Amino acid sequence: MKTLLKNGRINTHDNETTTASIWIEDGVIKAIGTEFSGDFDQVIDAKGQLITQGLVDVHVHLREPGFTYKETIKSGSAAAARGGFTTVCAMPNLNPVPDTAEKLQAVYDIIKKDAAVKVLQYAPITEELRSETLTDQKALKAVGAFAFTNDGVGVQTAGTMYLAMKEAAANKMALVAHTEDESLLFGGVMHAGKRAEELGLPGILSATESSQIARDLILAEATGCHYHVCHVSTKESVRVIRDAKKAGVHVTAEVSPHHLILADVDIPEDFGYWKMNPPLRGVDDREALIEGLLDGTIDCIATDHAPHGFEEKNQSFLKAPFGIVGSEYAFQLVYTHFVKTGRFTLEQVIDWMAVKPAAIFGLNAGRLEIGQAADLAVFNLDEEYVIDDQNFLSQAVNTPFTGWKAQGDTMYTFVDGQLVWQKGE
Structure with a gap:
């Protein structure tokens, strides 16, 4: 399966963010760039939001x-x-x-x-x-x-x-x-x-x-x-x-x-x-x-x-x-x-x-690099939201942070190139 995660931003080593799209194929990151042509089975627009390694x-x-x-x-x-x-x-x-x-x-x-x-x-x-x-x-x-x-x-x-x-x-x-x-x-x-x-x-x-x-x-x-x-x-x-x-x-x-x-x-x-x-x-x-x-x-x-x-x-x-x-x-x-x-x-x-x-711990994880597993997250750093235990996916709600305001809500999460979380879905 070929997936294009386009129009995102990735963090660089000089602590700046730069526009980037990521080509995912057969569960791995095939390419990181700005624009890709060709046929993809799935195209997701990150809309300028932060893409990180999972x-x-x-x-x-x-x-x-x-x-x-x-x-x-x-x-x-x-x-x-x-x-x-x-x-x-x-x-x-x-x-x-x-x-x-x-x-x-x-x-x-x-x-x-x-x-x-x-x-x-x-x-x-x-x-x-x-x-x-x-x-x-x-x-x-x-x-x-x-x-x-x-x-x-x-x-x-x-x-x-x-x-x-x-x-x-x-x-x-x-x-x-x-x-x-x-x-x-x-x-x-x-x-x-x-x-x-x-x-x-x-x-x-x-x-x-x-x-x-x-x-x-x-x-x-x-x-x-x-x-x-x-x-x-x-x-x-x-x-x-x-x-x-x-x-x-x-x-x-x-x-x-x-x-x-x-x-x-x-x-x-x-x-x-x-x-x-x-x-x-x-x-x-x-x-x-x-x-x-x-x-x-x-x-x-x-x-x-x-x-x-x-x-x-x-x-x-x-x-x-x-x-x-x-x-x-x-x-x-x-x-x-x-x-x-x-x-x-x-x-x-x-x-x-x-x-x-x-x-x-020597894990094959935590890297946003070509050839690595397409374990990725997309975060919205700009929009504030309220932590609401009524929306938790966990069975449990035991936290004092309920009602706190935060930024950086997760929009998408991919594991081996498969979409496992999408906000609103």
């Missing part, structure tokens, strides 16, 4: 199998397509946990049948996510494990983490960590700060996250493992990651849009839509995350899209589960709050949300 999200929760009342692979991948993502990496906190080759293959069977975008599935570090018994990494890799993580819980024992890192290094795989020392939780549900005191809620110490990162960085140096830190949220975490990078440790890190935009002082009331893990931190932490992105300490932006049922989130911090959805508006919020205000450039945002996440 975004890459290395941290989503699709909840299937086991929790399909929250989300499914079909609904979660459709939400990703709506947000301009063409590759997403799904966490293994499922039921059953995909901790054997057979269980992981069963998840990939659903992905093959139902996914609207490319979905890469994580496998767990330990059996059932909580045991001290390591999974068979070699067998899991053979059936397509993207990387290894116990996201949702931190690996509590240093010895377990050390052995897992040695195995990951031997298998040339990344070990991806949700860092949380449970002995430092003390029943906390939001960041330990003045706002928690005002709301009468138990706080989560910054050290709960940063102390485990510090432990793991020493272990990563000892094992030579590629160690990737999920959803960094504190200034102390940024500091120890920065120091480790300077020391030559193979560490990469991600930050989520909500931690870049919000802080604990923004939480208006004791309401579960504001509860996430890690929690919204202090204003100084938020600034450290922004600086960490800008100086390269933090490598990429990932949504941590975490859908939940309406009733379970529509209650107090004390009872609601952690997590917010984010796939459908992540680029839009980052563009609106940082590019439009001059803090980030458009090139930087595309780098953090497409190029870098693909590069650090």
Whole structure:
């Protein structure tokens, strides 16, 4: 099939946009230019809007199998397509946990049948996510494990983490960590700060996250493992990651849009839509995350899209589960709050949300180049819209961003040259 995506604009390395059309054939980008003649099976007029490579999200929760009342692979991948993502990496906190080759293959069977975008599935570090018994990494890799993580819980024992890192290094795989020392939780549900005191809620110490990162960085140096830190949220975490990078440790890190935009002082009331893990931190932490992105300490932006049922989130911090959805508006919020205000450039945002996440994990994605897969997104950077959870493709609506204004709405998303999202359709 031949498709012409015409009259768009692409971002250049000097942070300017230039007029461009893209010729797509047999699922790949055949040519990038201004005008093409000939017969095409499909012609789409981008009308001067931004064309980028498809975004890459290395941290989503699709909840299937086991929790399909929250989300499914079909609904979660459709939400990703709506947000301009063409590759997403799904966490293994499922039921059953995909901790054997057979269980992981069963998840990939659903992905093959139902996914609207490319979905890469994580496998767990330990059996059932909580045991001290390591999974068979070699067998899991053979059936397509993207990387290894116990996201949702931190690996509590240093010895377990050390052995897992040695195995990951031997298998040339990344070990991806949700860092949380449970002995430092003390029943906390939001960041330990003045706002928690005002709301009468138990706080989560910054050290709960940063102390485990510090432990793991020493272990990563000892094992030579590629160690990737999920959803960094504190200034102390940024500091120890920065120091480790300077020391030559193979560490990469991600930050989520909500931690870049919000802080604990923004939480208006004791309401579960504001509860996430890690929690919204202090204003100084938020600034450290922004600086960490800008100086390269933090490598990429990932949504941590975490859908939940309406009733379970529509209650107090004390009872609601952690997590917010984010796939459908992540680029839009980052563009609106940082590019439009001059803090980030458009090139930087595309780098953090497409190029870098693909590069650090060695994925064949995130490149707008001739011969590459035609994984593309088209964004309207000019028209403001309101984030409306009534229009979400995700099954879940748990987000405090409902009603916020944003720019950069996704007009089209292509995966391997196939149109998987079109606004208004």
